[in-house]
Amino acid sequence: MDIFETDAYDRRQRRNTSCALLFSLLPFFLSTAVYFYLWTPDSPASITAAGVKSAPILLLAAVVLIWNGSQSVLGVVGGLIFSAVGDCCLIWPEHFLHGMGAFAAAHLLYSLTFLSGRYARHSSSSLTRLLYLFLIVLGGGVYIYL
Numbered sequence: 001m002d003i004f005e006t007d008a009y010d011r012r013q014r015r016n017t018s019c020a021l022l023f024s025l026l027p028f029f030l031s032t033a034v035y036f037y038l039w040t041p042d043s044p045a046s047i048t049a050a051g052v053k054s055a056p057i058l059l060l061a062a063v064v065l066i067w068n069g070s071q072s073v074l075g076v077v078g079g080l081i082f083s084a085v086g087d088c089c090l091i092w093p094e095h096f097l098h099g100m101g102a103f104a105a106a107h108l109l110y111s112l113t114f115l116s117g118r119y120a121r122h123s124s125s126s127l128t129r130l131l132y133l134f135l136i137v138l139g140g141g142v143y144i145y146l
Helices: 003-038 047-067 071-091 093-114 126-145
Strands: none
Touching: 003 047, 047 071, 071 093
16 A cells, blocks of 8 residues: 555545534534524523524534543533523523523533643743733623623
């Protein structure tokens, strides 16, 4: 086997992986289409509305878990599940704070997952630390203003 056959084999493998990923995402795309087809802003709050609203996110979490079930991905799946819970809570106006809490938990899981060592490309420099400090101060200022 020479280099040209290896390159062709790699291209076939990438194409097959892409096709398999597309087919595994079809339920997510279909449930998203159903959600936008059935969604009306004035619809009454119901269990069915909550299920239709959270189904695409739950299906996406299942695809992420099936395709890459490593420990760092569990934070992404957990964030998606908390996002689905937040969507369900926002159906009913009296559960608004619960929904915001679920979204906050989802964002914390996302942050912890993507700030882990697996995704770190290099050690942080002083310029990066200064940028982080600036963003924290800016975020705190916006929070105090709101």
